[in-house]
Amino acid sequence: MKVKFYTPVREYHEKKSEFDSAVLAVMEKGEFILGEEVLQLEKRVEEFTGAKYAIGVASGSDALTITADILGFKNGKEIITSPFTFFASVSCITRNGAKPVFVDIDEDTFNIDTGAIEEKITENTVGILPIHLFSQMANMDKIMEVSKKYNLKVLEDAAEAYGMRWTGDGEFARHSGTIGDFGIFSFFPTKTLGAYGDGGMIVTNSENLYNIAKSYRVHGATKKYHHKYVGYNSRLHTMQAAILLVKMKYIQESIEKRAIIAKWYDERLSNVESIKIPKIKFNQQPAFYVYNILSEKRDELASYLKENGVQTSIYYPRPLHLQECFQDLGYKKGDFPVAEKISQQILALPIFPQITENEVNYVCECIKKFYK
Template sequence: MKVSFYTSQREYALKKEEFNRAIQVVLEKGNFILGEQVAQLENEIQQYTQAKYAIGVASGTDALTIASDILGFKDGKEVITSPFTFLASTSCITKHRGRPVFVDINEETFALDVTKIEEKVNQQTIGILPIHLFDQMADMDRIMDIAAKYRLRVLEDAAEAFGMRWKGQGGQYRHAGTIGDFGVFSFFPTKTLGGYGDGGMMITNDEELARKAKYYRVHGASKKYHYEYVGYNSRLDTLQAAILSVKLKYIDDAVSKRAAIAKRYLERLEDCPGVRLPKVKGDQKQVYYVFNILAENRDKLAEHLAKNEIGYSIYYPRPLHLQPCFKDLGYQKGDFPVAERVAEEIIALPIYPEITTDEVEFICDTVKAFYQGG
C-alpha cells in the first residue's frame, strides 16, 4: 500500500464543482489583484477567529516579515524566539537587521520553554516571537505576562495554528494569533487551511497596526502612487482567496477528522517501544496540523517507511542556531540541547482529513514492525 505524506487530489475530487466554480467566477470577472474574494476571505477570517482585522498577504513568510517591520523588530533590537522552527520565524527578524535571541524548547510540546524567556530580557529586547508549533499553542498566559512586565511586543507565529484556541486568564478561548500584537497564518497547501499555492494572512485587534499592514502590503501606499512607507509587494492572490473561502466552510469538519486520525495513532502507538508521543499542555483546543513522534533510530525508521512507500517528513532536522545562514549570531552546538536532541528524533507521519483508516492502520503496523523486528 502506498501512502502519500500529503495529497490535495482527494479533497479536490470531493469538492470539485465548488472549487471550479469559485475559480471560474474570478476568471470571468478578471479582478486578480485584491479582488472582492480577498475582502470576503478577510471578513470570514475575522468572524472565525474573532480578530478585529485581517489582512491578506502573499505568504506566511511575508506576513512575518511585514509584521516584524511594523513592530520594530529591527536595527539591532532583540527578539526572543525559538531555534526549533521553520526558517521564516527567524529570518523575518534578521531581514531587518534585528537580532533573534534563542531560548530552548520544551521537549514534550516543542514550544518555547517559557521558564527561560525572562532571563534573556535586557535593555535591547523589544519583543517575543512564540511559535504555535505542529498541534498546540505556546503558553500564551506566561508569554503575555512577561511581555506586559517588560513592555514587549508579541508576534504570534500561528502559521501552522489555524483553528487552535487558548483558554487564557480571562476564562474564554481565544484563537491563535489574536492574543499578541500581531498573529500570522500561512495558507501553504499542506496547512490545515491551505490553498492551492502560496498565501498568508495577518490578524490583529489594533486599528493602527491593521492600517499600516494594509499600506505595507501595497508598497506602503495609502492610495495609488501615494506612499506613506517603504513597503512590500505582497497581496493575497484573488484565486487563492476564492479557493480558501470554499475550504473555510469545511474547516471544523477537517479539524475533527484530523483529531480522529491522531486519536488512532495515539492508541495504536501508545505501547510501541522506541516511540514517544506528543503531549498537550495548557487549557487549549489543539489542532493536529502535523502528527509527530519522537523515534529511536529515527533515520533508519525513515528508511523503513520509505521502503514501504509511506510518506513522512522531518520537522526539523537541524535547529536554526546551527544553520550556516545564522552563524553570525554566535551560537554553537550544545547551546540548546533539547532542540538539538529533538531534531535527531522527530519524524512526522501522514495526517490529512482524507487519509483512510486502512492507511493509518498500515502506517502504525509498519512503525511497530520496525521496532519489534518484524
C-alpha cells in the same frame, strides 16, 4: 500499500464542482489582484478567529516580514524566540538587522520554554516571537505576562496554528494569533487551511496596526501612488482567496477529522516502547496540522517506511542556531540541548482529512514491524 504524506487531489475531487466554480468566477470577473474574494476571506477569518482585523498577503513568510518590520524588529534590537522552527520565523527578524535571541524548547511540547524567556531580556529587547507548532500553542499566559512586565511587542507565528484556541487561565478561548500585537497564518497547501498555492494572513485587534499593515502590503501606499511607508508588494491572489473560501465552509469539519486521525495514531502507537507521543499541555484546543512522534533510530525508521510506501517528513532536522546562515549570531552546538536532541528524534507521519483508517493502520503496522 502507498501512503502519501499529503495530497490535495482527494479533497479536490470531493468538492470539484465547488472549486471549479470558485476559480471560474474569478476568471469571469478578471479581478485577480485584491478582488472581492480577498475581502470576503478576510471577513471570514475575522469571524472564525475573533480577530478584529485581517489582511490577506502573498504568503506566511511575507506576513512575518511585514509585521516584524512594523513592530520595530530591526536595527540591532533583540527579539526572543525559539531555535526549533521553520526558517521564516527567524529570517523575518534578521532581514532588517534585528537580532534573534534563542530560548530552548519544552521537551514535551517542542514549543518555546516560556519559563526561560525572562532571563534573556536585556535593555535592547523589544519583542517576543512565539511560534505555535506541533499541534498546540505556546504558553501565551506566560508570554503576555512577561511582555506586559517589560513593555515588549508580541508577534505570534501561527503559520501552522489555524484552528488552535488558547484558554489558559482565562474564561474564554482565544484563537491563535489574536492574543499578541500581531498574528500571522500561512495558507501553504499542506496547512490545516491550505490554498492551492502560496498565501498568508495577518490578524490584529489594533486599528492602527491594521491600517499600517494594509498599506504595507501595497508598497506602503495609502492610496495609489501616494506612499507613506516603504512597504512591500505582497497581496493574496484573488484566485487563492476563492479556493480558501470554499475550504472555510468545511474548516471545522476538517479540524475535527484531523483530531480523529491523531486519536487513531495515539491508540495504535501508545504501546510501542521505542516511540514517544508528544503531550498537549495547558488549557487549550489543539489542531493537528502535523502528527509527530519521537522515535529511536529515527532515520532508519524513516527509510524503512519509505521502502514500504509510506511518506514521512522531519520538522525540523537542524535547529536554526546551527544553520550556516546564522553563524554570526555566535551560537554553537550544545547551546540548546533539548532542541538539538528533539531534532534527531522527531518524525512526522501522514495526516490530512482524507487519509483513511486503513492507511493509518498500515503506517502503524509498519512502525511496529520495524521495531520488532
